[in-house]
Amino acid sequence: MEFEKAKNRFIQTWGALGSSWGINKTMAQIHALLMISDDSLSMEDIMDELHISRGNASMNLRGLIDWGIIHKEYKPGERREFFAAEKDINELARKIARERSKREIKPALSVLREVSQQDFEDTADANAFKAKTAELYEFVSRADNMLEKITEQKDNWVTKTLLKLVT
Amino acid sequence: MEFEKAKNRFIQTWGALGSSWGINKTMAQIHALLMISDDSLSMEDIMDELHISRGNASMNLRGLIDWGIIHKEYKPGERREFFAAEKDINELARKIARERSKREIKPALSVLREVSQQDFEDTADANAFKAKTAELYEFVSRADNMLEKITEQKDNWVTKTLLKLVT
C-alpha cells in the first residue's frame, strides 16, 4: 500500500503548509483530502480517513465553506451531504489571498492610519512614532494594493504576474 | 497620556498582524516597540514596557535576530546590550518573505515533487492523486518563483512591482 502512504504524506504536508498560511491544520487536511479525491466525500468518509471526531469534521467543513474553497454536493438518492474542493488551484489561491486581506490586513491598516494621524505632544518620541506608523501605513497599503492587483486577474494570475515581472 | 495609548494600540495591532504572518505575537510586539523607538532599548526596557519576563524577552529577542530583523547595539561605557530594529521596511518585508519561503514553502515543495513523481498502481484514485499533486507542485513552485522575483529587487520592491503590474 505505497499509495496510502504517499497520500498521508501529502495530507500532512498540506496541513502544515495550511497552518502556516492562515488556515488551521485540520481544515487544511480536510481540504487536502478533498482535493485529491476523485469523487466527493461524506462527512463519515472524512472522519474515517483523518481519524477525527464528528464535531471537528463539522466545524472545519463549515470553516472551509466560509473560506469559499469547498462546497456541498447532493447525490441523487442519497440523504447525506457530500463535499468537494473547488478544482481550480488559481481560484483557490485567489480566494485565500483576498480573504486574508479582508480579515487581517484591512483591519490592521485602519489602526495604522488612525494612530499615525493622531495629534500628540511635540516630543521626539511622539514624532518618531508618527513618522514610523505613517511609513508603515504607506507600505502595508501598497503591499495590499499589489496583492489586489495580482489577484484581480482571474485565471493564471501567478503565471501572468511572473511574465510581467520578467519582461 | 494619549500617546501611550496610541503606542499600545499600535503594539497590539502589530502583534496580531505578526502572529497571522508567521512571527509569534510577543516577537512581533517587541519588534513593534523597537521600530517606534527612536533610540535602541535594553532588555530591561523591553520587559518593562511589554510586561514580560526576562526569559521571554531573551528568547524572543534571539528569535528576532534569527529572522535578521533586529540587531544588537553596544553603547560606549554601557555594559549591557541594546537592541534596535532595522529601519528599512522594505528590507524587513524582504527578509520575512525570503525566510518564510525557505522555512515553509521549499520543504513543502520537495514533498510535493516527491509524491507526485512516485509510481503507483494504475487506479482512478492513484491517478487523480498524481495529477493533483503534480498540478499543486507546479503552482506552488511558480508562486514561490514569483515571490523570489518580486523580492530580489532590493529597494522599494513593492512599489516597483506595482508599477510593472499597472503598465
Added chain:
DNA sequence: ATTATATTTCATTTTATTTTGAAACTTTCA
C-alpha cells in the same frame, strides 16, 4: 406524526504553545 438518519452545537477534555522564574552560565570590572 413518528421514527430513522444526518448535522450542529458547545461544555468539557486534550493537546499545543507561550510564559515564567530561578538556576546556570558569561562577561566585565576592581
Added chain:
DNA sequence: TGAAAGTTTCAAAATAAAATGAAATATAAT
C-alpha cells in the same frame, strides 16, 4: 581572582487553541 551585572536556558506553570462526544436540532422517509 572574585564579586557584580547581565544573559541564557529550561523545567514547570499558565494560557490558548483544537478536538471530543453526547445532547440538541434539523431533515427526510414511512
